[in-house]
Structures are given as C-alpha cells and as structure tokens.
Amino acid sequence: MSLLEVKNIDVHYGDFLAIQDVSLNVEPGTIVSLIGANGAGKSTIMNTICGLNKPTKGDIIFDGNNIAGKKANQIARLGLTMSPEGSHCFEKMTVQDNLLMGAYLEKGPERMKRLEDVYRLFPILNEKKNQQATYLSGGQRQMLAIGRGIMSQPKILLLDEISLGLAPVVINDIYDKLQEIAETGLTMLIVEQNVTRSLSVSDYSYVILEGKVVMEGKSSELNESEVNDAYFGIGDFAH
Amino acid sequence: MLQCIITGILLGGLYSMIGIGMSLVFGIMKLTNLAHGDLMILGTYITMVVSNALGFNLVISTIISVIVMCVIGFIVQQFLVNRVMDKGEAPALLVTFGLSIFLANLMLKIFSADNQLLTNKMASVNVITTPVLSVSASYLISFIVAVIIIVGLALVMQKTNFGRSIRATSDDPMAAELMGVNTKMAFAAAMVICMGITAVAGTLVGSTFTFYPSSGTQYLIIAFGVVVIGGMGSLFGTLIGGIVLGVAQLLGGFAFGSGVQMLIAYIVLLVILALRPNGLFATSAVRK
Ligand SMILES: Nc1ncnc2c1ncn2[C@@H]1O[C@H](COP(=O)(O)OP(=O)(O)OP(=O)(O)O)[C@@H](O)[C@H]1O
Ligand SMILES: [Mg+2]
Numbered sequence: 001m002s003l004l005e006v007k008n009i010d011v012h013y014g015d016f017l018a019i020q021d022v023s024l025n026v027e028p029g030t031i032v033s034l035i036g037a038n039g040a041g042k043s044t045i046m047n048t049i050c051g052l053n054k055p056t057k058g059d060i061i062f063d064g065n066n067i068a069g070k071k072a073n074q075i076a077r078l079g080l081t082m083s084p085e086g087s088h089c090f091e092k093m094t095v096q097d098n099l100l101m102g103a104y105l106e107k108g109p110e111r112m113k114r115l116e117d118v119y120r121l122f123p124i125l126n127e128k129k130n131q132q133a134t135y136l137s138g139g140q141r142q143m144l145a146i147g148r149g150i151m152s153q154p155k156i157l158l159l160d161e162i163s164l165g166l167a168p169v170v171i172n173d174i175y176d177k178l179q180e181i182a183e184t185g186l187t188m189l190i191v192e193q194n195v196t197r198s199l200s201v202s203d204y205s206y207v208i209l210e211g212k213v214v215m216e217g218k219s220s221e222l223n224e225s226e227v228n229d230a231y232f233g234i235g236d237f238a239h
Numbered sequence: 240m241l242q243c244i245i246t247g248i249l250l251g252g253l254y255s256m257i258g259i260g261m262s263l264v265f266g267i268m269k270l271t272n273l274a275h276g277d278l279m280i281l282g283t284y285i286t287m288v289v290s291n292a293l294g295f296n297l298v299i300s301t302i303i304s305v306i307v308m309c310v311i312g313f314i315v316q317q318f319l320v321n322r323v324m325d326k327g328e329a330p331a332l333l334v335t336f337g338l339s340i341f342l343a344n345l346m347l348k349i350f351s352a353d354n355q356l357l358t359n360k361m362a363s364v365n366v367i368t369t370p371v372l373s374v375s376a377s378y379l380i381s382f383i384v385a386v387i388i389i390v391g392l393a394l395v396m397q398k399t400n401f402g403r404s405i406r407a408t409s410d411d412p413m414a415a416e417l418m419g420v421n422t423k424m425a426f427a428a429a430m431v432i433c434m435g436i437t438a439v440a441g442t443l444v445g446s447t448f449t450f451y452p453s454s455g456t457q458y459l460i461i462a463f464g465v466v467v468i469g470g471m472g473s474l475f476g477t478l479i480g481g482i483v484l485g486v487a488q489l490l491g492g493f494a495f496g497s498g499v500q501m502l503i504a505y506i507v508l509l510v511i512l513a514l515r516p517n518g519l520f521a522t523s524a525v526r527k
Contacts, residue, residue, distance in 0.1 A: 073416050073417075084413065088411050088414040090411055090414060093407065104419050104420060107400060
C-alpha cells in the first residue's frame with residue numbers, strides 16, 4: 001500500500017487553475033521526484049500535500065488519513081514533514097534552536113539523541129550551533145532545513161528544491177547526504193529541476209508540465225532525452 | 240539629584256512593566272497595539288472592583304484581574320486580531336484603535352470620570368527615610384516585580400519548548416506551522432501572557448498614581464516610549480527603556496520644574512530615536 005496517494009487533485013490560485021487532475025503515489029522506503037520547468041506547478045503540488053494550499057478537487061491519502069484541506073500543523077502531527085522552497089530557516093534563532101523546532105512535537109529526551117544524529121550527519125551545524133541561522137551560507141541553510149526536517153522523524157519528508165541557487169560542489173555534497181539519509185529507510189518526495197540528478201537520486205519520477213503529469217515511471221527506466229522533451233513540452237508533448 | 244536618579248530608576252521599573260506587554264506583542268506579532276493603555280487601565284479597574292466589592296486584598300484582587308485579563312486577551316486575539324492579521328499590518332492597527340476607543344468609552348460609562356486610587360498601605364510608606372534619600376515602598380515593589388517578570392519571561396522564551404515555538408512563529412509563521420505549531424494559538428498564547436502582565440502593571444500603576452477612564456492614552460505613550468527606547472521586542476531593552484525614561488523625567492523635573500518633566504522625557508526619547516532609530520537593543524532589526 002502507498003504511504004502517500006494523491007488522487008486527481010486540482011489547485012486554483014483565484015481563477016487560475018495551477019494544477020489539473022494530478023495523481024501520484026509514494027511507496028514506503030522510496031524516493032520519488034517531481035521534475036519540471038519553472039512555473040510547472042511542482043511547489044504548488046508540494047504545498048498542497050503539506051496543507052499550505054487547499055485542493056479544489058480530489059483527495060490526498062496519507063498513511064490511511066484523508067488530509068486534503070487539513071491545516072498544515074495537523075498534517076505535520078500525522079508524520080508528514082515538509083522543507084519548503086527557499087529553506088525557510090528561523091533566521092533570528094540559533095542553529096540548535098532551529099533543529100529543536102524540528103522536534104517541536106517530540107517533548108521527551110529523545111530529542112537530544114536526534115540532535116546528535118543530525119550533528120553527526122552535518123558536522124558543520126554542530127560547529128555553528130550557537131550562531132543565528134541568518135549568518136549561514138546558502139548550502140548551510142539547506143543542510144539546516146534538511147536537518148530540521150529529520151529532527152521530526154517523519155514518516156515522509158518532502159523537500160522542495162534543495163539545490164536552489166547553490167554551487168555544483170555544494171549540491172553534490174548535499175545529495176551525498178541525502179543518499180545517507182535514504183539508507184536509513186526514510187521515504188522522501190523531492191522536487192529537483194536538474195533532470196540527470198533527479199533521475200539518478202530517485203526510484204520513481206513524475207514529470208510536470210503546465211500543472212499536469214505528462215510522464216511518469218521508474219527513474220532507472222525513463223529515457224533522459226524523452227524526459228527532457230516532456231520537461232520543455234516539445235515533440236510529442238507540444239500542445 | 241541622587242534622589243531623582245534613584246526614584247527615576249525605580250519609576251523606570253514601573254514604566255517597563257507598562258511597556259513589556261506592548262513590546263512583546265510588537266516583537267512577536269509585528270502588531271502595534273493602540274489599545275494597550277486602555278487594556279491596562281481596564282485591568283486597574285478590575286482590580287479595584289474586585290477589592291472593593293469582594294473585600295479581597297490587593298494581591299488576590301490582582302490575581303483575579305490577571306485571570307480576567309488573560310481571558311480578555313484570548314478573546315481579543317482570537318476574535319479580533321487573528322481575523323485581520325493575514326490582511327496586513329494596517330487593518331490590525333485599526334482594529335486595536337477601535338478597541339481603544341471602545342474600551343475608554345465603556346469604562347467612562349461604567350465607572351464615571353472620577354479619578355481613583357487603589358487604596359493600599361504601601362503608597363505612603365517609605366522603606367528608606369534619610370534626610371538625603373527616601374524610597375517609597377510602592378516604587379520599590381514595582382521595580383522588583385518588573386525585574387522578576389522580565390527575567391522569568393526571558394527564561395521561558397529562551398529555554399522552553401513553548402518559548403521556542405513562540406519565537407519561531409514570530410520569525411517565520413509558515414515554517415512554524417510546518418513544524419506542527421498551531422500558529423494562531425501561539426499568537427493567542429502570546430497575547431494572553433502579555434495581558435496577564437499588563438494586568439499586574441495595571442495594579443502597580445493604580446496604586447501609585449490616580450487614574451480615570453481616559454488614562455489609557457497617557458500610558459500608551461509611556462509604553463510606546465519604553466518600547467522605542469529599548470528596541471522593539473527586546474525584553475531587557477524594555478527594562479533599560481523604562482529606566483531611561485524614568486530618570487530623564489525626574490532629572491528634567493529637577494532641572495526645569497515638574498511642569499515640563501514629561502516633555503523632557505520625550506525630548507530624550509526623540510534624541511535617542513534620531514541617533515538609534517531601532518532603539519538601544521534592537522532585536523527585530525536583523526530581519527531582512
Ligand atoms: N501564490 C500564488 N498566486 C498566484 N499564482 C501562483 C502563486 N504561486 C504560484 N503561482 C502560479 O502557479 C504556477 C505554478 O507555480 P509553482 O510555484 O508551483 O511552480 P514550480 O514548478 O514550483 O516553479 P519553480 O521551479 O520556479 O519553483 C505558476 O504559473 C505560478 O505563476
Ligand atoms: Mg517551486
């Protein structure tokens with residue numbers, strides 16, 4: 001059974017239909033990626049799943065609950081954690097307080113163990129634990145956002161464009177860490193604009209074009225040049 | 240001169256008590272609560288009614304006033320402010336302005352325009368009486384209460400999960416919501432705490448100075464001065480802000496006569512604003 005199942009959702013911004021009849025599945029223990037050009041609707045889908053946007057049609061089933069239209073904090077309590085586009089660290093708080101906020105729902109001493117795990121994964125965060133997040137570099141804030149997501153020990157972690165605006169070396173670094181996280185068995189739904197990287201990191205991919213799913217399949221079986229055509233809406237995908 | 244400075248510092252404690260609620264509401268919600276002074280005077284009247292009608296002493300009356308003001312704070316936040324906060328700062332400001340006018344008129348209807356003083360044994364008692372220096376008990380108590388509340392509040396905000404969630408909500412409400420924080424409730428909790436503290440301030444003010452239904456405006460201006468000098472949202476800044484304002488007022492009175500002492504205090508306020516527009520201890524200035 002799928003951990004997350006998005007069934008035929010529409011999402012509107014006012015009168016504008018941003019997402020049209022999108023369905024997707026995430027099996028437990030896998031990494032699923034959404035690929036698509038700027039403005040395709042990837043963030044809108046992610047934001048709708050985590051409750052920041054409301055779908056105007058369709059259902060979203062997470063771990064047996066229909067979460068469509070629920071508030072973001074209620075969905076978080078069910079074990080779905082999202083790191084939104086642009087990292088959204090708590091700028092005025094220290095690195096450590098940012099991480100502890102990730103475990104806001106976990107009141108016990110378990111938090112300290114998770115903190116150690118995150119520091120082991122990202123030693124730089126340990127070094128900077130008493131600094132305000134606002135003084136971190138772009139790569140470090142992305143690590144902080146991911147670390148904060150892990151702190152909640154979610155059943156699924158949603159990551160929206162963790163490579164946004166970062167240098168290639170830094171991106172490689174972060175994706176290496178993501179592999180390490182995946183090996184612990186954490187289920188993830190990620191957004192990544194780079195087709196090659198997206199296919200190599202994920203088990204299953206969906207290509208989004210103008211608010212619709214235009215191609216999907218096992219990442220290992222998808223043909224990169226066909227994905228590129230779908231991505232830009234050319235060839236068979238022209239309208 | 241020494242007398243002025245010591246009394247100014249102690250008076251500053253009272254002023255910072257008046258300012259804390261306003262500073263926190265501003266720091267956490269980016270809301271300038273124009274009803275702050277009227278809410279505080281409402282707290283003073285509640286203390287007065289409880290102690291007159293039920294014959295409780297001031298401490299118990301204040302506790303009851305704190306509880307009532309916490310409930311009022313919750314209602315104000317949940318049913319007035321939270322509803323318009325998404326629409327930007329101006330609508331929320333207007334709501335608090337409307338509330339201010341409503342409260343002042345309501346209190347005028349109920350309590351008439353007569354001035355009042357909370358009767359208490361402390362007002363006329365001096366803890367220190369020497370030829371050069373006398374310190375009144377009510378000023379000293381106000382100062383001590385202010386320090387205790389500020390230190391306690393700072394600890395809660397820095398060290399507890401609850402305090403952290405309030406700071407996170409103020410910093411980035413969307414991200415806080417994604418971490419499982421019910422941000423509307425976090426704002427309501429912040430307002431409840433502010434109103435509880437403001438009720439204590441109300442009792443302290445009412446047992447030090449006479450008050451009447453329209454006193455709120457005068458204390459709003461003091462709160463505003465404290466918050467601006469101390470830096471919006473900074474707790475310890477609030478204490479310093481109160482002290483600066485209190486000392487400036489009394490030294491001004493000493494030098495130029497008590498008729499202009501508040502004027503001198505506000506001139507100091509303007510000078511500080513001109514030199515350090517974000518206050519002496521700005522915390523929200525790092526916001527991009
Ligand atoms: N708050 C909003 N109000 C109105 N329209 C919006 C809003 N957010 C997004 N849109 C529109 O919805 C469409 C999808 O946007 P979305 O941000 O989901 O795309 P994306 O695939 O995440 O793009 P990017 O790769 O640039 O992040 C775009 O046409 C965008 O202009
Ligand atoms: Mg996006």
